[in-house]
Amino acid sequence: MIKQVYKILSLAMLLSLSVTAWATPTKVVVRAKAKDAKFIGSSVGGAMIIIRDATTGEILAKGMTKGSTGNTGLIMRKAHERYQSIVDDRTAKFEATIDIKVPTFVTIQVMAPYNKKQATITAQTQVWLIPGKDIAGEGIIVEIPGFIIDILAPQTHAFTSLGKTKNQINIVANVVMMCGCTISKGGLWDGDKMEAKALIKRNGESYKTVELKLGKQVNTFEGVLKTTETGLYEITVYVYDARTGNTGVDKVNVVIGK
Structure with missing residues (x-):
């Protein structure tokens, strides 16, 4: 056995x-x-x-x-x-x-x-x-393909007063390549040759488009939303490079009061 x-x-x-x-x-x-x-x-x-x-x-x-x-x-x-x-x-x-x-x-x-x-x-x-x-x-x-985009300002769900901001909201976005590589003025990845805009909705309806330009700090695009109207705002930032077809998007929602 x-x-x-x-x-x-x-x-x-x-x-x-x-x-x-x-x-x-x-x-x-x-x-x-x-x-x-x-x-x-x-x-x-x-x-x-x-x-x-x-x-x-x-x-x-x-x-x-x-x-x-x-x-x-x-x-x-x-x-x-x-x-x-x-x-x-x-x-x-x-x-x-x-x-x-x-x-x-x-x-x-x-x-x-x-x-x-x-x-x-x-x-x-x-x-x-x-x-x-x-x-x-x-x-x-x-x-x-793409870009990494982070909206730095305004902050998510921020409550902003038009009186304190003199009827304008600063929009700042950090943008890098998908590998984290730097976007700068005249650099290897030249931000001046990219299109960057903020599409604004107010209370769910299309409201304005704000053009964003390279800021003083590398990887940043900046613009200003001018408004005298309170409401619920949705800000969609996009970057587009026509030479490569690269695109990227980030969104933020804010509340604008008097």
């Missing part, structure tokens, strides 16, 4: 080892790159990467990109030849090792920048993973 149990256990172990041997560790590197800018890494909170079996939906790997935004000169200023990489050892990435037995069709979902929910874009691509055939080096690069 003991011998039979021993044989069964031995057979089970052999089968387990055999099944395990079928699964081959396969490395996958995924990066999120801001459109017309650099890579989305630790400095802006990273990008969430989820790799799923495209057939079953099973999550095979997930995690955040970590690392730097990359080499500005290499990414933004130099011409690139075929097969020439635009990343270095510090450039942000997510790296996973997935055990697969057969060629597996996967969906790679990227949510970035993950810590800025009002600006987060979800993009995805699909690829076949072949057992033992790593997708390393530069890896799979998924582009993330």
Whole structure:
């Protein structure tokens, strides 16, 4: 009896080892790159990467990109030849090792920048993973379009008195590229060549449009809403770059009294 149990256990172990041997560790590197800018890494909170079996939906790997935004000169200023990489050892990435037995069709979902929910874009691509055939080096690069916009003034649900503000409300928005890269006057990302406006609603109805211009501080766009009317105001700030098609939006609601 003991011998039979021993044989069964031995057979089970052999089968387990055999099944395990079928699964081959396969490395996958995924990066999120801001459109017309650099890579989305630790400095802006990273990008969430989820790799799923495209057939079953099973999550095979997930995690955040970590690392730097990359080499500005290499990414933004130099011409690139075929097969020439635009990343270095510090450039942000997510790296996973997935055990697969057969060629597996996967969906790679990227949510970035993950810590800025009002600006987060979800993009995805699909690829076949072949057992033992790593997708390393530069890896799979998924582009993330847009801008990160945060309205700094007026503050959310602020109660503002027209008497104290002399019938004008200052609008200030912080705007950066999706990688956190700086927007400035005449810079690599030139704010003077971008369109920025605040669309104003009063009591649910379209009211005014205010043009925003670059402020003294980098990454800021500013404008003034002039009004003599009290009410519930919704301010939607957008930035648009016609050269790239990049867009971004943020909203705030304020109450204006006498």
